[in-house]
């Protein structure tokens with residue numbers, strides 16, 4: 012497929028985004044708005060220029076700056092709305108955002124009011140009018156320790172029951188380079204997670220016989236693969252060496268995700284395009300990856316049925332070309 016045709020196809024392809032951190036998804040445009048509010052001028056300090064790579068530690072540095080700009084409910088609501096609109100413009104029909112509920116003493120924001128601000132944005136009339144279904148996962152950041160983790164799990168439990176199915180789960184995130192990383196991985200896999208983000212720790216690209224790989228394979232735990240994020244953070248050297256190929260070749264459930272579309276200057280359509288050119292995937296294969304990801308979404312059955320209906324409506328329009 013020619014480049015421009017592939018780009019159009021990926022843009023028109025209805026997509027699910029299952030691994031997107033709210034703060035890392037903030038676009039340059041929204042960052043500029045936030046800086047203006049704080050009278051910091053329009054200079055962008057966080058987004059990664061195309062092609063430039065940074066270390067994992069530098070990536071976490073970028074998040075610190077973003078956090079400083081989103082310390083009150085109003086900015087949290089504003090960025091949530093903007094991020095959802097941008098995903099919708101990119102042809103995403105189902106979006107699971109994930110975010111760590113944060114408290115900020117000096118602005119009075121609490122973990123609860125943070126979650127409320129995100130939910131208010133999702134439920135606002137402007138966002139509800141868009142052709143996109145949005146769900147929320149509450150993230151537990153490793154660095155905040157066990158007490159905060161428990162508080163977040165309790166918040167998630169409460170909102171699972173009271174948010175009209177909007178809060179659908181929890182996610183463990185943050186810098187994975189911690190003491191006891193292997194033990195953590197083992198303990199988490201024993202909990203049988205419903206999905207795994209990245210999967211770089213499985214180290215499957217070269218050695219396909221490790222115990223962890225076998226475990227994930229046997230349980231068919233879907234993988235959320237973030238090509239550009241892995242390459243820019245250097246957890247995978249090149250697109251060609253990405254472990255997508257290893258899993259895809261054995262029909263393991265996989266989906267493409269952006270991770271942090273703002274920090275890594277990417278879009279979900281671009282990720283599909285990169286996968287197609289790197290691994291020689293056909294439009295039909297891209298279609299199947301996108302359609303099959305509905306299966307791993309944390310949404311209710313009726314929502315998934317509606318999504319499948321939407322996909323099938325688009326299928327004749329874009330695959331026939």
Ligand SMILES: [Zn+2]
Pocket residue numbers: 030032184208270
């Ligand atoms: Zn992530």
